Amino acid sequence: xxxxxxxxxxxxxxxxxxFESDGPVTGLFGPSGxxxxxxxxxxxxxxxxxxxxxxxxxxxxxxxxxSIDIPAHRRRIGYVFQEGRLFPHLSxxxxxxxxxxxxxxxxxxxxxxRVVAMLDIEPLLERRPGKLSGxxxxxxxxxxxxxxxxxxxxxxxxxxxxxxxxxxEIMPYLVRLRDxxxxxxxxxxxxxxxxxxxxxxVVRLDAGRIIAIGGPEILTRADEAAFA
Amino acid sequence: MFELTPEEWTAIRLSLRIAxxxxxxxxxxxxxVAWLLARKEFxxxxxLDGLIVLPLVLxxxxxxxxxxxxxxxxxxxxxxxxxxxxxxxxFRWTGAALACGIMAFPLLVRPIRLSFEAIDRRLEDxxxxxxxNSFWRFITVTLPLALPGIIxxxxxxxxxxxxxxxxxxxxxxxxxxxxxxxxxxxxxxTQVPGGDAAALRLVLVAIVIAMAALLASExxxxxxxxxxxxx
Numbered sequence: 001x002x003x004x005x006x007x008x009x010x011x012x013x014x015x016x017x018x019f020e021s022d023g024p025v026t027g028l029f030g031p032s033g034x035x036x037x038x039x040x041x042x043x044x045x046x047x048x049x050x051x052x053x054x055x056x057x058x059x060x061x062x063x064x065x066x067s068i069d070i071p072a073h074r075r076r077i078g079y080v081f082q083e084g085r086l087f088p089h090l091s092x093x094x095x096x097x098x099x100x101x102x103x104x105x106x107x108x109x110x111x112x113x114r115v116v117a118m119l120d121i122e123p124l125l126e127r128r129p130g131k132l133s134g135x136x137x138x139x140x141x142x143x144x145x146x147x148x149x150x151x152x153x154x155x156x157x158x159x160x161x162x163x164x165x166x167x168x169e170i171m172p173y174l175v176r177l178r179d180x181x182x183x184x185x186x187x188x189x190x191x192x193x194x195x196x197x198x199x200x201x202v203v204r205l206d207a208g209r210i211i212a213i214g215g216p217e218i219l220t221r222a223d224e225a226a227f228a
Numbered sequence: 229m230f231e232l233t234p235e236e237w238t239a240i241r242l243s244l245r246i247a248x249x250x251x252x253x254x255x256x257x258x259x260x261v262a263w264l265l266a267r268k269e270f271x272x273x274x275x276l277d278g279l280i281v282l283p284l285v286l287x288x289x290x291x292x293x294x295x296x297x298x299x300x301x302x303x304x305x306x307x308x309x310x311x312x313x314x315x316x317x318x319f320r321w322t323g324a325a326l327a328c329g330i331m332a333f334p335l336l337v338r339p340i341r342l343s344f345e346a347i348d349r350r351l352e353d354x355x356x357x358x359x360x361n362s363f364w365r366f367i368t369v370t371l372p373l374a375l376p377g378i379i380x381x382x383x384x385x386x387x388x389x390x391x392x393x394x395x396x397x398x399x400x401x402x403x404x405x406x407x408x409x410x411x412x413x414x415x416x417x418t419q420v421p422g423g424d425a426a427a428l429r430l431v432l433v434a435i436v437i438a439m440a441a442l443l444a445s446e447x448x449x450x451x452x453x454x455x456x457x458x459x
Contacts, residue, residue, distance in 0.1 A: 102355070
């Protein structure tokens with residue numbers, strides 16, 4: 001269970017949202033500038049809200065009234081960024097291993113094999129991110145976030161930087177992730193079709209506020225057409 | 229004609245030692261200051277920035293003289309260091325290293341600062357979501373990504389330290405075997421009759437060392453850049 005009550009002003013945006021979601025996949029939908037990325041950054045701990053409360057499962061990650069603010073590096077929340085953000089100076093294998101390295105968790109070859117197989121990235125392991133295609137890079141980014149065994153996985157427009165062919169290349173991996181791995185996810189997109197395929201709960205944002213919340217059926221044909 | 233005399237060898241070895249020690253000691257301070265200037269806003273930042281660049285624009289004799297006043301045996305800092313740690317800078321090779329380090333410091337800081345400023349901060353955010361605290365983010369992401377700038381800074385600092393003349397000779401004089409570097413030796417040889425051959429030999433040596441340093445930096449920087457962009 002993810003429970004959010006977040007208030008944050010950045011520049012033009014006044015983000016003020018409050019909802020609970022049992023997921024497992026919560027979709028954040030809305031136009032650019034609606035506050036979707038700000039909201040996931042707040043959940044990850046990269047942006048500090050002005051006030052509010054964030055609870056994941058039974059742990060309070062942030063509570064302005066009780067002065068609780070667990071730093072990003074201790075939240076164990078995986079984050080797949082729009083542009084991948086792989087470390088350019090490390091091989092794919094070391095990128096995948098980075099989370100384990102930082103948290104001092106023991107080596108887990110079985111987990112590595114499982115993630116590598118699920119994302120089909122075996123042939124990429126010794127390469128550097130500079131030599132990967134956009135689709136390969138996003139698969140590695142998903143793998144890197146999974147390898148840290150997150151309690152929650154944030155995906156911020158993971159397909160937005162890809163062309164349509166690459167998009168349909170990645171989508172099955174994301175569906176597999178939802179069905180087999182069982183980690184709750186928050187999935188940000190301004191493409192209705194993506195969320196219809198992957199999300200169980202959709203939160204529709206506009207100008208920093210929730211204007212609708214419900215199943216994927218709240219996404220209309222007009223939404224599908226908007227960016228199709 | 230091309231045979232180097234023992235005195236000339238001494239000057240070369242001393243120059244290398246002074247330049248290497250000056251660079252090695254300045255490096256951690258240089259990285260720290262470059263990081264502060266690139267990443268932090270604080271009171272007196274422009275002042276710190278100006279102080280660091282000052283030796284580049286002041287006449288070297290002025291810097292050398294200020295060092296003599298402060299770090300001489302009776303100077304405010306010099307007497308303290310001597311009384312407490314037994315360290316002497318005045319008229320010693322360590323003093324030459326100090327003068328070279330200070331003169332070369334702006335050249336060390338600038339490329340490192342630029343490379344810190346050029347780093348995509350979002351990679352550091354990615355590292356924090358993967359469990360890296362600020363110390364490990366710096367060690368595993370920031371520092372390796374700044375490596376080309378750090379290499380450039382080291383080479384510039386080393387080359388400047390190797391050639392420094394004005395501040396060094398003012399602060400620690402020109403004592404063969406103790407503070408007489410290649411530059412000081414060349415100067416001495418040009419002042420005595422028949423010293424031209426020796427001066428020319430050292431000029432050649434200075435050119436060779438400078439070229440070697442430049443080549444090394446080129447190779448290292450290219451390798452570091454290649455590491456960052458795939459392969």
